[in-house]
Amino acid sequence: MSEKILKEIKVRVWKQKNSTAKGKFETYTVHNISTDTSFLEMLDILNMQLVEEGKEPIVFDHDCREGICGTCSLFINGRAHGPDDDITTCQLHMRKFKDGETITVEPFRVGAFPVIKDLMVDRTAFEKILQAGGFVSVNTGGIPDGNAIPISYDDAEAAMDAASCIGCGACVATCKNSSAMLFVSAKVSHLARLPQGKIEASRRAKAMVAKMDELGFGNCSNTGACEVECPKGISIANIATLNREYLMAKIKD
Amino acid sequence: MTQINSKIPEGPLTEKWSKHKAKIKVVSPANKRKLEIIVVGTGLAGASAAASLAELGYNVKAFCYQDSPRRAHSIAAQGGINAAKNYQNDNDSVYRLFYDTIKGGDYRAREANVYRLAEVSGSIIDQCVAQGVPFAREYGGVLSNRSFGGVLVSRTFYARGQTGQQLLIGAYSALNRQIGAGTVKMYARHEMLDIVKIDGKARGIIARDMVSGEIKRFGAHAVVIASGGYGNVFFLSTNAMGCNGGAAWQAYKRGAFMSNPCFVQIHPTCIPVHGEQQSKLTLMSESLRNDGRIWVPKKKEDAEKLQKGLIGPNDIAEEDRDFYLERRYPAYGNLVPRDVASRAAKERCDAGFGVNNTGLAVYLDFKYSIERLGKDVIEARYGNLFQMYEKITDVDPYKEPMQIYPAIHYTMGGTWVDYNLMTSVPGLYAIGEANFSDHGANRLGASALMQGLADGYFVLPYTIGDYLANEIQVPKININAPEFENAINEVKGRLDKLMNIKGTKPADYFHKKLGKVMWDYVGMSRNEAGLKTAIKEIADIKAEFWKDLRVPGIQGEVNQELEKAGRVADFIELADLMARDALAREESCGGHFREESVTDDGEAKRNDEAGTYVSAWEYKGENQEPLMHKEELKFENIELAQRSYK
Numbered sequence: 098m099s100e101k102i103l104k105e106i107k108v109r110v111w112k113q114k115n116s117t118a119k120g121k122f123e124t125y126t127v128h129n130i131s132t133d134t135s136f137l138e139m140l141d142i143l144n145m146q147l148v149e150e151g152k153e154p155i156v157f158d159h160d161c162r163e164g165i166c167g168t169c170s171l172f173i174n175g176r177a178h179g180p181d182d183d184i185t186t187c188q189l190h191m192r193k194f195k196d197g198e199t200i201t202v203e204p205f206r207v208g209a210f211p212v213i214k215d216l217m218v219d220r221t222a223f224e225k226i227l228q229a230g231g232f233v234s235v236n237t238g239g240i241p242d243g244n245a246i247p248i249s250y251d252d253a254e255a256a257m258d259a260a261s262c263i264g265c266g267a268c269v270a271t272c273k274n275s276s277a278m279l280f281v282s283a284k285v286s287h288l289a290r291l292p293q294g295k296i297e298a299s300r301r302a303k304a305m306v307a308k309m310d311e312l313g314f315g316n317c318s319n320t321g322a323c324e325v326e327c328p329k330g331i332s333i334a335n336i337a338t339l340n341r342e343y344l345m346a347k348i349k350d
Numbered sequence: 351m352t353q354i355n356s357k358i359p360e361g362p363l364t365e366k367w368s369k370h371k372a373k374i375k376v377v378s379p380a381n382k383r384k385l386e387i388i389v390v391g392t393g394l395a396g397a398s399a400a401a402s403l404a405e406l407g408y409n410v411k412a413f414c415y416q417d418s419p420r421r422a423h424s425i426a427a428q429g430g431i432n433a434a435k436n437y438q439n440d441n442d443s444v445y446r447l448f449y450d451t452i453k454g455g456d457y458r459a460r461e462a463n464v465y466r467l468a469e470v471s472g473s474i475i476d477q478c479v480a481q482g483v484p485f486a487r488e489y490g491g492v493l494s495n496r497s498f499g500g501v502l503v504s505r506t507f508y509a510r511g512q513t514g515q516q517l518l519i520g521a522y523s524a525l526n527r528q529i530g531a532g533t534v535k536m537y538a539r540h541e542m543l544d545i546v547k548i549d550g551k552a553r554g555i556i557a558r559d560m561v562s563g564e565i566k567r568f569g570a571h572a573v574v575i576a577s578g579g580y581g582n583v584f585f586l587s588t589n590a591m592g593c594n595g596g597a598a599w600q601a602y603k604r605g606a607f608m609s610n611p612c613f614v615q616i617h618p619t620c621i622p623v624h625g626e627q628q629s630k631l632t633l634m635s636e637s638l639r640n641d642g643r644i645w646v647p648k649k650k651e652d653a654e655k656l657q658k659g660l661i662g663p664n665d666i667a668e669e670d671r672d673f674y675l676e677r678r679y680p681a682y683g684n685l686v687p688r689d690v691a692s693r694a695a696k697e698r699c700d701a702g703f704g705v706n707n708t709g710l711a712v713y714l715d716f717k718y719s720i721e722r723l724g725k726d727v728i729e730a731r732y733g734n735l736f737q738m739y740e741k742i743t744d745v746d747p748y749k750e751p752m753q754i755y756p757a758i759h760y761t762m763g764g765t766w767v768d769y770n771l772m773t774s775v776p777g778l779y780a781i782g783e784a785n786f787s788d789h790g791a792n793r794l795g796a797s798a799l800m801q802g803l804a805d806g807y808f809v810l811p812y813t814i815g816d817y818l819a820n821e822i823q824v825p826k827i828n829i830n831a832p833e834f835e836n837a838i839n840e841v842k843g844r845l846d847k848l849m850n851i852k853g854t855k856p857a858d859y860f861h862k863k864l865g866k867v868m869w870d871y872v873g874m875s876r877n878e879a880g881l882k883t884a885i886k887e888i889a890d891i892k893a894e895f896w897k898d899l900r901v902p903g904i905q906g907e908v909n910q911e912l913e914k915a916g917r918v919a920d921f922i923e924l925a926d927l928m929a930r931d932a933l934a935r936e937e938s939c940g941g942h943f944r945e946e947s948v949t950d951d952g953e954a955k956r957n958d959e960a961g962t963y964v965s966a967w968e969y970k971g972e973n974q975e976p977l978m979h980k981e982e983l984k985f986e987n988i989e990l991a992q993r994s995y996k
């Protein structure tokens with residue numbers, strides 16, 4: 098923890114009053130930021146400063162601040178979740194920036210995720226996709242013992258890999274087509290790998306893909322950009338699983 | 351005056367729940383369709399309850415302040431969930447889980463509730479497996495377990511270091527299925543700001559749409575609070591930034607008693623505070639204590655060199671390391687309960703043996719387990735936690751021990767509920783971390799997830815029927831009734847008041863100030879004089895807040911400063927009640943350590959003559975002293991003993 102102090106940082110932030118207003122960049126200056134400070138803590142400090150100056154603070158989404166809830170978003174210096182690998186914005190630290198640097202901060206720019214205010218976007222579209230089929234159809238109660246159906250170590254691990262998706266939307270924001278395929282495929286693969294989820298795998302794939310198309314996400318052209326920016330390392334191989342399940346469903350039709 | 355009646359069923363402990371279920375009323379499917387239930391919160395407790403109630407046929411409205419139910423704070427739980435499955439053949443049982451929980455809670459929880467929790471724990475695992483929760487498995491395909499603090503068996507189920515995430519995704523997917531089917535109406539980005547009572551019964555809520563700023567009213571035949579804990583009173587905690595006590599506090603102001611507010615859990619293994627600019631602390635899961643060994647230097651001069659950065663941990667010879675938990679508690683070693691481990695760390699650091707520049711850190715070292723098991727095994731078990739640690743501290747924990755220090759983590763106290771999980775307001779329920787019921791004065795690791803899901807899947811869906819069976823004649827609640835009108839006006843008045851102070855300081859300023867007072871006087875170690883000071887300083891902060899707060903912007907749009915201001919206003923009042931509760935409890939028990947009450951070897955000393963009670967505070971009005979009721983705790987099955995982990 099070799100702490101250093103960044104004497105001056107300029108933050109160039111997207112400000113937009115609401116979903117219909119036209120936005121623009123504004124530049125603010127903050128001083129004396131420790132390199133051990135997280136990026137969002139730096140924004141907190143800036144916001145306190147703005148309030149004290151009688152200005153409106155910058156609106157941004159965040160909650161857990163440990164990379165698991167998927168609430169934080171942001172495009173920082175042109176990258177979803179900023180200039181570090183395998184992390185969310187809330188896990189980004191100021192040691193990744195240089196003294197005197199100007200940092201550009203934008204919202205995720207995706208048609209299906211309209212801006213609510215400043216850096217806050219509306220990701221309800223993801224909810225709708227999951228509501229269409231991202232579940233196993235079981236009610237509470239009347240379930241056999243947890244060990245009744247053995248699941249191989251590898252299947253459990255592979256399901257867990259896919260289930261790590263935090264629903265942040267960085268994959269969509271990074272994709273030039275605004276495709277949600279990585280997100281959808283993560284859910285489909287997670288459940289398809291387990292005996293409990295296999296039963297309705299095709300139906301699930303079909304329902305989720307149909308909803309995704311309806312909500313205006315783009316097509317996948319296999320650029321692989323999503324995988325690179327995914328903070329949870331969700332593999333693009335999941336998209337192949339999704340395509341397979343989807344095809345099976347179509348054949349059955 | 352309202353009387354305290356915990357409604358614990360008669361009969362032997364092992365039969366209470368089954369006999370109670372057989373006796374309570376059931377609502378017919380046709381009538382369920384006519385009844386509405388509001389669930390505030392979609393963490394493990396709220397999501398599991400909302401989904402299960404909707405599956406039964408009730409009409410559910412669910413609320414959360416995040417943009418999606420999946421982002422509730424439960425998502426951050428790392429280590430695991432307990433269940434008395436005895437899959438390891440290590441002589442675990444419902445009774446043992448019950449016993450461990452009562453003992454771990456330092457004999458300040460209700461026997462009947464805890465026994466029920468242990469009884470339903472096994473079904474939770476079955477339910478989650480059926481939903482597709484990818485729990486860790488052995489090569490033979492069966493479920494895997496690990497150990498947590500305060501127990502001698504292996505009963506913790508886990509999904510890497512992301513157990514809460516996976517359990518919540520399970521409950522959330524069940525919820526999504528109901529939202530898709532139209533039986534649950536989901537209101538994300540809505541913050542509940544008041545409870546509405548009609549003729550003494552909970553009949554709805556007032557909530558602020560956090561996007562449009564609109565203040566809305568919602569009616570229901572019953573209201574369930576599942577809003578989580580209030581650890582953020584301390585400003586710095588392991589809780590998510592938005593965690594708040596608001597919903598529980600509004601319920602308190604509308605007549606729901608608040609229990610044991612001073613029972614707060616301080617988690618021993620968190621990344622230490624780095625400086626003034628920090629807004630959040632990060633937990634390193636308790637599961638790490640399975641394989642990590644905690645130590646500080648034996649020699650003061652080594653500690654001083656570490657503090658000055660002259661040497662590193664790997665420069666300290668084996669024989670100069672003090673594995674103080676193993677030394678003091680040979681039976682449980684590094685796996686003593688959280689309150690014990692936290693105090694032991696504080697004791698070493700206060701004595702000058704802390705290992706970082708602030709002197710407030712100890713080591714959690716994996717060198718020994720890496721030597722024993724290999725790096726691969728450790729990586730498979732804790733990889734994501736190690737990565738998290740490295741991203742925050744820039745130190746590689748495979749090479750150098752982690753630095754850790756205790757931090758505020760969980761609140762055992764909460765809204766008072768009876769055996770049916772109903773608060774002292776008829777028709778108002780509280781589940782999950784928001785209620786007080788199962789963990790006494792200290793919660794065992796991996797038991798919060800268990801309790802949240804027990805409440806939501808297997809307890810509330812039964813007990814709420816007993817109340818609603820008498821409500822089937824009540825038509826859809828009229829949200830234009832004067833009671834709703836009054837409540838909405840009060841909420842608007844309060845928001846206007848916050849907006850119109852037009853002082854000079856942001857909400858965070860007051861929150862930080864409050865947090866410091868709480869940590870210093872109502873934190874890990876408490877005494878009479880300090881608590882009295884806290885009450886006074888909290889009153890000063892309150893006065894300053896209402897004079898000098900500044901909330902920029904307007905009410906009728908996204909306004910995160912206004913959200914924070916409302917929560918801080920509640921925290922300030924809650925802090926006062928916490929200090930009063932701590933002052934009234936003249937004993938040490940679990941996480942509540944009163945310096946006046948210690949054993950000769952410095953351990954917490956309970957006073958069972960005076961302390962075997964649950965406090966239930968009644969709100970008496972603005973600036974009035976609250977009134978404490980006491981619910982006597984009766985131990986019929988367990989003999990009270992001084993806790994020993996030696």
Ligand SMILES: Cc1cc2nc3c(=O)[nH]c(=O)nc-3n(C[C@H](O)[C@H](O)[C@H](O)COP(=O)(O)OP(=O)(O)OC[C@H]3O[C@@H](n4cnc5c(N)ncnc54)[C@H](O)[C@@H]3O)c2cc1C
Binds near residue numbers: 415419590
């Ligand atoms: C870092 C961390 C790790 C943990 N690890 C473990 C572990 O390994 N094992 C374990 O058993 N426990 C663990 N815990 C504890 C456990 O996670 C929590 O106690 C538990 O998840 C709480 O669940 P809940 O459903 O009661 O509340 P939460 O998950 O906190 O959910 C609260 C819900 O209420 C909503 N809400 C709150 N206020 C309002 C309002 N005014 N209006 C509308 N909605 C509102 C929120 O939006 C949210 O949906 C951990 C806790 C932390 C902080």
Ligand code: SF4
Binds near residue numbers: 261328
């Ligand atoms: S796939 Fe990755 S980038 Fe996309 S939503 Fe999930 S976690 Fe985020």
Ligand code: FES
Binds near residue numbers: 161164169185
């Ligand atoms: S705030 Fe939760 S992932 Fe960033």
